[in-house]
Amino acid sequence: MDKLTPADLEKMNKASTDKPKDWIKVGMGSCGIAAGAEEVFNFFIEEVKKRNLQIDIKKCGCAGSCYAEPLVEVSVEGLPSVVYGTVNKEIATKILEKHVISKMLVNDCIFEVLV
Amino acid sequence: MYTKVILVKDTDLKRQDKTREFYTHLLDHLRESNLHAQIQVVRVADIGVYDRGLVLKILPDKITYVNVQDADIKRIVDTTLDKGKAVEDLVFKAKARQFRIVLRNCGNIDPESIEEYIASGGYLGLKKVLGELGQQKLIEEIKISGIRGRGGAGYPTWMKWNFAREVVSAEKFVICNADEGDPGAYMDRSVLEGDPHSVIEGLIIAAFAIGASKGYFYIRAEYPLAVERINKAIKQAYDYGLLGKNILGSSFNLDIEIRLGAGAFVCGEETALISSIEGKRGYPHPRPPYPSVKGLWGKPTVINNVETLANIPVIISKGGKWFSQIGTQTSKGTKVFAVTGKVKNSGLVEIAMGATLREIVMDICGGTLSGKPIKAVQTGGPSGGVIPEELLDTPVDYENLQKLGSIMGSGGMIVMDDDDCMVDIPKFYLGFCVEESCGKCAPCRIGGFQMLGYLKKISEGKGKPEDLSQMRRLAQAMQKASLCGLGQTASNPVISTLKYFESEYNEHILNKRCPAGKCNSLVTYAIVEDKCKRCGICVINCPVQAISGDKEQGYLIAPEKCVKCGRCFDVCKFKAISKK
Numbered sequence: 001m002d003k004l005t006p007a008d009l010e011k012m013n014k015a016s017t018d019k020p021k022d023w024i025k026v027g028m029g030s031c032g033i034a035a036g037a038e039e040v041f042n043f044f045i046e047e048v049k050k051r052n053l054q055i056d057i058k059k060c061g062c063a064g065s066c067y068a069e070p071l072v073e074v075s076v077e078g079l080p081s082v083v084y085g086t087v088n089k090e091i092a093t094k095i096l097e098k099h100v101i102s103k104m105l106v107n108d109c110i111f112e113v114l115v
Numbered sequence: 116m117y118t119k120v121i122l123v124k125d126t127d128l129k130r131q132d133k134t135r136e137f138y139t140h141l142l143d144h145l146r147e148s149n150l151h152a153q154i155q156v157v158r159v160a161d162i163g164v165y166d167r168g169l170v171l172k173i174l175p176d177k178i179t180y181v182n183v184q185d186a187d188i189k190r191i192v193d194t195t196l197d198k199g200k201a202v203e204d205l206v207f208k209a210k211a212r213q214f215r216i217v218l219r220n221c222g223n224i225d226p227e228s229i230e231e232y233i234a235s236g237g238y239l240g241l242k243k244v245l246g247e248l249g250q251q252k253l254i255e256e257i258k259i260s261g262i263r264g265r266g267g268a269g270y271p272t273w274m275k276w277n278f279a280r281e282v283v284s285a286e287k288f289v290i291c292n293a294d295e296g297d298p299g300a301y302m303d304r305s306v307l308e309g310d311p312h313s314v315i316e317g318l319i320i321a322a323f324a325i326g327a328s329k330g331y332f333y334i335r336a337e338y339p340l341a342v343e344r345i346n347k348a349i350k351q352a353y354d355y356g357l358l359g360k361n362i363l364g365s366s367f368n369l370d371i372e373i374r375l376g377a378g379a380f381v382c383g384e385e386t387a388l389i390s391s392i393e394g395k396r397g398y399p400h401p402r403p404p405y406p407s408v409k410g411l412w413g414k415p416t417v418i419n420n421v422e423t424l425a426n427i428p429v430i431i432s433k434g435g436k437w438f439s440q441i442g443t444q445t446s447k448g449t450k451v452f453a454v455t456g457k458v459k460n461s462g463l464v465e466i467a468m469g470a471t472l473r474e475i476v477m478d479i480c481g482g483t484l485s486g487k488p489i490k491a492v493q494t495g496g497p498s499g500g501v502i503p504e505e506l507l508d509t510p511v512d513y514e515n516l517q518k519l520g521s522i523m524g525s526g527g528m529i530v531m532d533d534d535d536c537m538v539d540i541p542k543f544y545l546g547f548c549v550e551e552s553c554g555k556c557a558p559c560r561i562g563g564f565q566m567l568g569y570l571k572k573i574s575e576g577k578g579k580p581e582d583l584s585q586m587r588r589l590a591q592a593m594q595k596a597s598l599c600g601l602g603q604t605a606s607n608p609v610i611s612t613l614k615y616f617e618s619e620y621n622e623h624i625l626n627k628r629c630p631a632g633k634c635n636s637l638v639t640y641a642i643v644e645d646k647c648k649r650c651g652i653c654v655i656n657c658p659v660q661a662i663s664g665d666k667e668q669g670y671l672i673a674p675e676k677c678v679k680c681g682r683c684f685d686v687c688k689f690k691a692i693s694k695k
Contacts, residue, residue, distance in 0.1 A: 003356025005364050006242045012233045027222060029308045030301075030340050031462075061309015063222025064213075066462035068161065071222070078116055080174040085160060105120060110159040112122055112172060113460070 022055045022100070027071040029062030037070035040087050047096055055100055068111045074099055085111035117155045119196065122172040124162040126181075128486060134158050137169055137185070144188050150196055164207060165459070165481040180205040211474030214441070214467045216449050217302075217425045221309030221463075226344050229351040232312040238357060240431035244320050245365045248431075250280060253324050257427070259435030261447035266292060266383075266420035267495065267524045268600070269446070269513040278407035279325040279415040287327040288416040291318050291424055292388060293334040293341070296380040297496025298547060300527030302451040303421035305463055307334070307341035310425065311348035315371065317424030319358070320431065322369045325417055330371040333388055335378045345373060380497075380551035384599045385410075385418045387553070398555050399599035420525070422451055442468035446512035456493075456529035457483050466511070473507040476530055487532040491615070495524025497544040497551075498604035500611025501537065520611040522604065536633035537616035538623055541608040542570040548605035559602025562593040566609060575636040578624040583613060632694045635679040639695055642670050646691035653683035653692065 026032070026041040044057045055076070063071055068085030074095060075081035082105060084095060094106045123141065125134040138158050145151040164170045167181035171191065178201050180191065187205060194200050224231040232238070244253050258273040279287060291314060295303040307314060318330050332349075334342050349371055352358040360368045374392050376382050382391045386400040389411050410416025426448060430438045439447050446468040452475060455461045459481035466475060472492050476482065483489055491501045500521030502509070509515050513523050531540065549563040566589045569582045590606035597603045613620065622628050629637040642653070642662075649669060654662045661676035662683065672683070684692045 006246055009233060009238055009242050009363070012230065013236060013239060015234070029305055033340070058225050059227070060223060061221045061226045062305040062463065064218060064463035065460065067460050073222070080120055103116065104155055105157040107158045108160055110122065110157060111161040112159055113161055113163040
């Protein structure tokens with residue numbers, strides 16, 4: 001790895017603003033993992049591969065709403081990005097089938113907490 | 116394809132949930148107005164607004180309506196959905212909002228990717244410091260920002276840095292204090308796990324400010340994931356030339372290494388922490404000399420808390436002036452609280468200083484889990500105090516909390532309802548401090564132990580009225596004569612409960628009664644004859660066979676056998692067990 005120069009930093013910062021891509025983010029802090037986030041994360045990776053979906057699965061830290069872990073944020077083009085809470089495999093399947101494929105938000109699982 | 120989304124949730128807990136009913140009405144209306152193909156209605160699990168009737172949130176406009184009635188549907192459909200305007204009288208104006216500086220990236224970026232941190236503006240603060248500001252201006256900027264230490268004591272960060280900078284020494288050190296030990300507090304862990312690079316960047320900037328060439332992370336071994344992520348982040352930073360020699364092409368060098376703490380509470384105190392890093396026993400030392408002058412291995416050392424350091428990059432990139440406009444007169448910026456206890460939404464909350472405790476607990480965290488009224492809120496962990504319900508409208512800042520007999524502390528906030536006993540709570544906290552006392556100085560070692568003895572006596576119903584004044588005397592001695600912060604503040608939970616809840620102490624002492632039903636020795640369980648349906652579930656669940664009887668004759672609890680575990684009380688579906 002080459003050492004960065006100040007100019008490289010600027011470039012890396014600017015390069016980020018283009019291309020909105022579809023993604024799913026799983027909260028993988030201690031609180032998330034304790035609630036089962038690892039299982040959900042692996043499930044998403046497997047299913048996306050199996051169904052051949054064009055969506056990134058990423059991990060992130062704790063978003064703060066520890067009572068609703070595991071938290072999964074989904075951003076798909078054409079829909080507002082939302083956070084699903086207390087996600088298990090069942091809800092994860094719904095997220096893939098309904099939200100990602102049919103482009104409809106899933107009922108009864110969204111935690112829209114940050115006002 | 117939908118153009119708008121309406122989120123629906125009934126937040127009135129006193130009635131049956133009307134979310135589904137309203138959802139159907141709304142769908143019908145949309146169908147009538149022929150909008151159903153463009154607008155999706157979604158029932159949500161939590162809408163971020165509490166106790167405000169039916170709540171609607173319209174995305175992407177981000178308009179929130181509260182206390183919506185069926186009759187309002189038509190107005191909303193016509194005005195907002197058709198014409199895109201807000202129905203003013205229903206719009207929700209949030210008083211308290213989260214304001215995220217420290218948690219800016221937590222939950223947004225991948226903590227294991229330095230690229231994502233840089234893409235979100237990371238290390239640009241460091242670039243500015245090395246390229247434009249220089250030491251003097253950097254400290255000036257931190258002074259303008261008015262940031263104070265987030266570890267609890269609230270000492271101005273710029274002063275710490277300036278003292279250490281002014282000392283002439285060939286070697287200086289910076290330390291990130293990540294020895295978070297308060298029961299119920301975990302903000303630092305989340306920041307280390309969710310955004311490790313922000314803390315590293317803050318530490319590099321602090322090192323540059325004082326001219327240090329070596330930095331340490333002091334993390335407790337109980338945080339394995341945080342240690343793993345910081346380790347990874349440090350390695351990435353070395354690979355990118357953000358640590359090591361000639362950082363970003365400048366002449367500034369810095370090495371950072373991790374030191375694990377074994378989880379002693381006292382090692383969060385800066386002089387004890389230094390001893391621990393030096394490989395000695397974690398004993399505190401009298402100050403002065405302060406670590407800024409004579410710290411690690413006798414060299415000038417700056418110790419900053421995780422949250423303080425995570426603030427620094429933002430202060431640099433957005434400017435000290437911007438930061439100083441947030442918060443109150445004396446306390447600038449934001450504070451992260453870990454809200455736990457009997458609260459509906461436990462988790463991390465970051466608010467601008469000056470928001471009230473009530474806003475945090477009721478508006479952001481949705482009130483108590485049980486729906487019972489709040490009795491008190493405890494802030495500052497074992498060093499803090501208990502703030503009663505009637506004072507919850509106090510704006511949060513360092514001075515205000517101190518006036519109430521508590522402290523800001525590192526940011527633990529424990530919500531208590533009527534089921535919490537105000538003798539039991541200080542007993543727990545003091546017990547923690549007695550356990551964690553290093554034993555070096557007598558006021559803390561003996562005073563804490565004696566005071567705990569009084570509390571145990573009172574909770575067993577053996578207390579005397581004069582015990583309270585004895586405890587007050589002991590507390591004063593501990594506050595004045597203890598060597599370090601642990602002993603000086605260990606009596607705060609006792610003092611504050613004595614101040615606000617003396618009647619509850621008296622109830623224990625004079626009437627031998629625990630109003631909350633927590634103190635086991637003062638509670639007796641009995642079966643209420645007319646409520647009992649004789650199902651026998653209490654008999655099955657009693658671990659010591661203290662309940663006798665049968666379905667015909669009814670049941671009886673034998674007080675001499677009962678160990679007061681409360682199992683029968685919990686399992687009885689007919690509330691036929693009384694607890695007095």
